[in-house]
Amino acid sequence: MSLPLSSGQTLYQQLADSFAEAIHQGTLKPGKRLPAIRRVAQSHQVSINTVLSAWQLLEDRGLVEARPQSGYYVRGVLPAVKPPLRPLTAQENDPSAQKLALIEQVFAAQHHPDYTNISLACPQDSELFPAARLGRITASLIRRDGDMIGRYALPPGSERLREEIARRSLHSGLNLTVQDITLTHGCMEALQLALRAVTKPGDCVGLESPTYFFLFPLLASLGLKALEIPTDPQEGLALDALEMLLQEQRIQALIAMPGAQNPLGYVMPLANKQRLAKLVNTYQCPLIEDGLYDELQFDWPLSPPVKAFDHEGWVIYCTSFTKTVAPDFRIGWTAAGRFHAAIARLKAVSSMTESRLLSETLAEFLASGGYDHHLRSLRRRYAANLDAARGIIARHYPHGTRATLPRGGFVFWVELPGKVDTVEMFHRLLQEQICVTPGALYTLSDRYKHALRLSCCYPFDARYTWALKRTGALACEITGIAPGQDQGLPLRPQVV
């Protein structure tokens, strides 16, 4: 390339500056050889002498050293450049952006080995997953048909996986066919496509309160308004309130998580699910049903999704294998009823389709049995983790603390007594390298300032336990309330 000419600089100075920047930014690391002179000359369309002059300038500046017969190397005397955790500034015109910035801090900390996360719903305990078996299946697919890596994956994506999903759907009362299913990039993309299919900017979408934190920035990004509907920590969405909203046409779509809700953990009673299905069909309001934790319900038989009672196709069922089988694969799916064709098209023009290698790995896992066995052990583990975590909270959190009793999944909701702002707690704990998520993330209102969502999808080890206890100790310190000592929190409290 020709370098863009800045005034007063010669070509070789510009070239040197551009490589100096790469060294300072860490793109070229200490000890690495600079690219071959001939190659740089070609790609930057300058002479070999220009490159040589640039390299010598870098040497003069102490950034590189020449090694005889070998070339120029980035000098080791430089401190290793580690990019700082970028402080992400909130967009002023987006009320949810500030919260998003908070989530980004949590994400960044999750990556950092020194931080202990007791809050995200992002399984990191790889022992809980059949990683070894999936790995063997992937490796075997590569041996048998490695060529698939070199073939373009086209919509609608792996038929084998959609077949397996359809077969399993018989057991949850969905009775889907291969043609009803669209594969997506995790449940998040399913929700995004569903929203885009059924709303237009300016529309209002009903949400549970509290609800999954990413829904707020997602709605904002699509120009949609959020309307938070009262939600009982055991029964779920207040259906009378919902019916009034539907009658008054105040919402154009609804997102709900009737099976093992995030963050409360409740499972909506069957009769309520049936009524919810009837309501959205009667009022012809699309329900985006997030079934992410449906298969992680603790009670057997599993309660069927609202979609099972959806006679006119107004329910868009969204889910994923990300929380149950293969967190890394990010393969989800949606059965979108009357919106199927619209969503299948949106998927194609939005991100085409999913990798066949990963899809068929999952298909083979599902076909070869053992999925239900795996789910049972996952449920047992999460239920045990939740009990243990609640035990710690009962003993170490301020007297009067309340917590939900999840009927599935691995997240739960804690409300602290007294005067406390959990966003402040979040920042203080972050300094101690502990990550929690404050209630403020789960609403656009200020009604959950005293709440925290916690999660049990991490290894339940000494470090996790320590962080959980330390969070309680800080809450006691801030509120000035002594810990519960097994009395403040009933062993299995029923409500928030």
Place this chain on the structure above:
Amino acid sequence: MSLPLSSGQTLYQQLADSFAEAIHQGTLKPGKRLPAIRRVAQSHQVSINTVLSAWQLLEDRGLVEARPQSGYYVRGVLPAVKPPLRPLTAQENDPSAQKLALIEQVFAAQHHPDYTNISLACPQDSELFPAARLGRITASLIRRDGDMIGRYALPPGSERLREEIARRSLHSGLNLTVQDITLTHGCMEALQLALRAVTKPGDCVGLESPTYFFLFPLLASLGLKALEIPTDPQEGLALDALEMLLQEQRIQALIAMPGAQNPLGYVMPLANKQRLAKLVNTYQCPLIEDGLYDELQFDWPLSPPVKAFDHEGWVIYCTSFTKTVAPDFRIGWTAAGRFHAAIARLKAVSSMTESRLLSETLAEFLASGGYDHHLRSLRRRYAANLDAARGIIARHYPHGTRATLPRGGFVFWVELPGKVDTVEMFHRLLQEQICVTPGALYTLSDRYKHALRLSCCYPFDARYTWALKRTGALACEITGIAPGQDQGLPLRPQVV
């Protein structure tokens, strides 16, 4: 689950009906065993006797047969159900939906082993890709750190891959850092996110004409208007026309593919690229630069992207490894300049991030060398394929046929003489199991009714050659013009 009660039906009849439907739809295939009675009783919340009665009813209807000591099996006398290629009805309110339905027919045919595709830009010639090497890397990653399959992948995604992309970017004049790059689900998602980041519904987006067919439904899905800008088959976008549009603020964003454009195949001259960069920076109009084929340019050194001259960050560079290394992985990336933070956030709430297993496979491939060697052989192969295809067109297509001379990639553009409607040709060829894409897909106007886009990313074998010739023969038949016999088409014609 409790079955929704239809009037006048008993429980076991409903259960039987629901399984009969599954059998008719092919979800339960002939020869398969019905699920265990106890399990169905549990999951449908009915008694074991109810399930038994339902199975007997299915047996009476001839749908299943009981095998002693074994269970109930779906009867083999049923014809194997193969879902028909669903005729996809166009959405009335979306002018691009009819075209999308056409594309879906092409996609469906691409999956079908009896069809010969000579048109899609979806590499199926796995020999062209380092599938075996990638497969070995994936398998080795699984051996070394298979646990990663069981760990949640979080934004911003694999740092190793972003490091490798940043390092390579030095050679194309981009000089990116790890923090400038957002991984996406292919280039398609990068384009989608970029559009969502810089436009609002009602905005108008400038496009090359002709342009990539999925841009029209993508714009429509986001409530955006398309404005097609005259595009020279050698020089690209008419920059004077563009400048007028920018002055008059008639477009709020621009999508262009200055390096090896789809469908024309031109590479925009360097001076034009520099002027384009200056224009969008001066008028502060975001340019979404689709660099999908940049590394498949035939001339060396590669011409740098417009992004290399982007001083104020108005260019959003989008590209992918899908056409160059691993079609199945669908991993792309964007360097979005001043829109980086906005796009990184949109990615997180739209589909979270990419699989670490696949990302690190690519990273290791890039780090271990051989990528440039692979690209060189890919370029040689495509250039040779294109020459051969143009030779066939010169001899077998109507006298007066014109074709572009691509400077990169593997698609090219053919304009037929005389009276011909290539949509009609498309349908006739589809009956002969040959897939082409008509010019009508590449515009919202009717100016390319006589054009076809063809592609050379398929094995250049007897079958491909036959389909290419047959398409020419049909064109001769329709136009009544004799084939060129090496005279109509110059060996290397320069323009459309």
